[in-house]
Amino acid sequence: MEARVLDRDVDVALEVGDGETVAVLGPNGAGKSTLLAVVAGLLRPDAGRVELDGRELTGPRAWVAPHDRRVALLAQDPLLFPHLSALENVAFGPRSAGTRRTAARTAAQDWLDEVGVGELADRRPGQLSGGQAQRVAVARALAAEPRVLLLDEPMAALDVAVRPALRQVLRRVLAGRSVVLVTHDVLDALLLADRVVVVEGGRVVEEGPTDAVLTRPQSAFAARVAGLNMVTGTWRDGAVVAADGTTVAGLADGPAPAPDEPVVAVFRPSAVSVFRDAPGGSPRTSLAVRVTELEPHGDQVRVHAGHLAADITVHAAADLDLAPGSDVVFVVKASEVTVYGNAGPLESAP
Amino acid sequence: MRSERPVGVPAWIFVPAALGGALVLLPLAGMLSRVEWGDFWSLVSSDSALTALSLSLRTSAASTVLCLVLGVPMALVLARTRFPGQGVVRSLVLLPLVLPPVVGGIALLYTFGRRGLLGGQLDALGVQVAFSTTAVVLAQTFVSLPFLVVSLEGALRSAGSRYETVAASLGARPTTVFRRVTLPLVLPGLVSGAVLSFARALGEFGATITFAGSLEGTTRTLPLFIYNLRVTDPDAAVAMSLVLVVVAVLVIAAARPGRSTT
Numbered sequence: 001m002e003a004r005v006l007d008r009d010v011d012v013a014l015e016v017g018d019g020e021t022v023a024v025l026g027p028n029g030a031g032k033s034t035l036l037a038v039v040a041g042l043l044r045p046d047a048g049r050v051e052l053d054g055r056e057l058t059g060p061r062a063w064v065a066p067h068d069r070r071v072a073l074l075a076q077d078p079l080l081f082p083h084l085s086a087l088e089n090v091a092f093g094p095r096s097a098g099t100r101r102t103a104a105r106t107a108a109q110d111w112l113d114e115v116g117v118g119e120l121a122d123r124r125p126g127q128l129s130g131g132q133a134q135r136v137a138v139a140r141a142l143a144a145e146p147r148v149l150l151l152d153e154p155m156a157a158l159d160v161a162v163r164p165a166l167r168q169v170l171r172r173v174l175a176g177r178s179v180v181l182v183t184h185d186v187l188d189a190l191l192l193a194d195r196v197v198v199v200e201g202g203r204v205v206e207e208g209p210t211d212a213v214l215t216r217p218q219s220a221f222a223a224r225v226a227g228l229n230m231v232t233g234t235w236r237d238g239a240v241v242a243a244d245g246t247t248v249a250g251l252a253d254g255p256a257p258a259p260d261e262p263v264v265a266v267f268r269p270s271a272v273s274v275f276r277d278a279p280g281g282s283p284r285t286s287l288a289v290r291v292t293e294l295e296p297h298g299d300q301v302r303v304h305a306g307h308l309a310a311d312i313t314v315h316a317a318a319d320l321d322l323a324p325g326s327d328v329v330f331v332v333k334a335s336e337v338t339v340y341g342n343a344g345p346l347e348s349a350p
Numbered sequence: 351m352r353s354e355r356p357v358g359v360p361a362w363i364f365v366p367a368a369l370g371g372a373l374v375l376l377p378l379a380g381m382l383s384r385v386e387w388g389d390f391w392s393l394v395s396s397d398s399a400l401t402a403l404s405l406s407l408r409t410s411a412a413s414t415v416l417c418l419v420l421g422v423p424m425a426l427v428l429a430r431t432r433f434p435g436q437g438v439v440r441s442l443v444l445l446p447l448v449l450p451p452v453v454g455g456i457a458l459l460y461t462f463g464r465r466g467l468l469g470g471q472l473d474a475l476g477v478q479v480a481f482s483t484t485a486v487v488l489a490q491t492f493v494s495l496p497f498l499v500v501s502l503e504g505a506l507r508s509a510g511s512r513y514e515t516v517a518a519s520l521g522a523r524p525t526t527v528f529r530r531v532t533l534p535l536v537l538p539g540l541v542s543g544a545v546l547s548f549a550r551a552l553g554e555f556g557a558t559i560t561f562a563g564s565l566e567g568t569t570r571t572l573p574l575f576i577y578n579l580r581v582t583d584p585d586a587a588v589a590m591s592l593v594l595v596v597v598a599v600l601v602i603a604a605a606r607p608g609r610s611t612t
Contacts, residue, residue, distance in 0.1 A: 040519055042515060065518070066515070066518040066519055067518045067519075067520075067521050067522055067523050067524070067527075068521075069519075070521070071519065072519050072520060073515075073516070073519040077512075079512055079513060079516045081513055081516075081517075081531060081534075081535075082535070083534040083535065083537075092517065092520055092522070092530070093520040093521055093522075095530075096517075096520060096521045096522035096523070096526050096530075097521050140520065141520070144519075144520040144521050
């Protein structure tokens with residue numbers, strides 16, 4: 001599948017290979033929902049094209065109605081038809097395609113079994129928990145045998161406790177299917193996606209295999225999703241110098257960059273130590289920052305200072321008497337900082 | 351036993367509220383006080399009374415069916431599509447609600463009557479609408495259609511189109527979506543709209559007498575029958591009125607809003 005969307009503030013191109021799962025990451029309002037709506041045929045963009053298996057679905061002169069696209073959409077909200085049982089909900093797609101009642105019901109039961117809620121076939125949506133309802137919605141979308149499945153943050157509305165189980169179900173049933181997955185969750189991307197596309201401000205800022213994007217992010221958003229601190233700048237004397245003068249010493253991952261080459265430095269918040277006053281010692285980077293926010297992070301405290309973060313113990317946070325507005329020094333060893341070339345902002349493919 | 355009391359209803363508000371209730375209920379009591387219970391059954395089971403009742407029920411049922419056939423598509427077009435002048439069309443559809451029924455009857459007469467807008471064409475086809483049972487059904491449909499359209503359009507708007515979007519993405523054609531998703535979701539609104547239309551058709555008087563006249567067995571529905579009887583046989587008129595009240599109460603009970611189980 002290929003899609004190119006040009007609408008008000010959006011210019012995004014997306015390609016999904018046969019059997020490939022592509023995760024679309026990006027902040028709210030980045031244009032992800034517009035992209036899905038265009039592919040599903042719910043929105044006709046100012047300009048753009050959607051092609052599936054060589055058939056033009058949306059184009060300057062082509063328009064295929066949503067029901068005729070073989071593109072199924074699964075949103076945060078399961079939206080099960082309230083007047084139908086779980087089984088009838090799942091049988092809806094096959095029935096609409098002209099399958100006979102008994103055959104459609106058999107197929108629906110198989111799909112319910114597949115997603116692990118076979119015993120709830122006779123329940124009405126109102127009698128299902130959020131996680132159960134979303135499983136039925138997954139079964140319903142798959143039973144329609146779409147060529148492309150669009151998942152719009154399928155777990156965002158679910159209780160955190162039931163997400164892992166649904167994620168495992170999705171990992172199993174999505175294997176070998178063409179899927180576009182919009183998500184905020186790094187785990188979704190890691191476990192479900194072959195490839196990641198990062199959209200920011202209506203443009204694709206980064207794309208590549210999931211592992212590569214999450215370990216060597218090029219965009220601030222991907223770094224944030226991956227939970228990494230990121231400093232972009234130029235390479236000078238074994239350190240990355242950012243435009244604002246911030247200097248972070250690090251080790252090049254791969255061939256050493258040339259002087260003044262654009263580079264990116266990433267390091268984990270857990271590799272950062274926090275001090276009230278800059279300590280001595282050389283192969284370290286000291287960054288004078290002001291604390292903007294403190295939040296619990298597992299059994300530690302995440303100290304935010306602008307776009308940088310440090311994870312320290314609760315004890316350390318108490319000893320340092322930290323509060324938003326405190327002036328502190330973030331210290332990170334050069335050996336903990338990975339430096340690699342900055343590809344620069346991606347141009348959308350024509 | 352505890353009971354929650356709503357805050358902020360001033361005590362004096364109960365006085366006009368009670369007066370309003372009395373205005374609705376007292377006339378009913380007045381009517382009941384005049385019913386000749388001894389002759390009640392013989393009065394309401396006279397041949398002409400039964401003829402009028404049966405005609406009323408049959409024409410109201412026919413006009414309700416006509417309202418459904420025409421009104422459901424109208425509500426769907428108003429709620430789910432956009433076209434230029436939609437606001438004007440929506441207002442005009444409501445016109446029969448505010449128009450005096452007599453005016454509606456005159457309008458119908460000069461449209462379907464012998465010398466009306468379509469009268470010539472209908473005459474050529476050998477069809478005479480005015481002063482026939484068909485005219486009664488047309489008059490009733492004219493006045494009761496807005497009830498169905500308004501309540502169904504409201505139901506469609508509050509149901510939203512998200513389920514319809516999902517159904518389409520599952521491969522359902524628009525007709526399948528309409529039949530299997532849209533209609534079942536708005537069924538409570540559709541039922542109450544149909545019941546209201548039926549009730550309005552049953553009570554129709556002005557447009558009917560203007561457009562269809564008052565011919566026994568053909569166009570003299572129960573309200574027309576009662577109006578005629580009022581002078582010659584007041585006891586029978588009161589008895590038949592009570593029948594109409596009972597039917598109306600049953601209809602209201604069936605259509606009471608907030609009863610939907612979903």
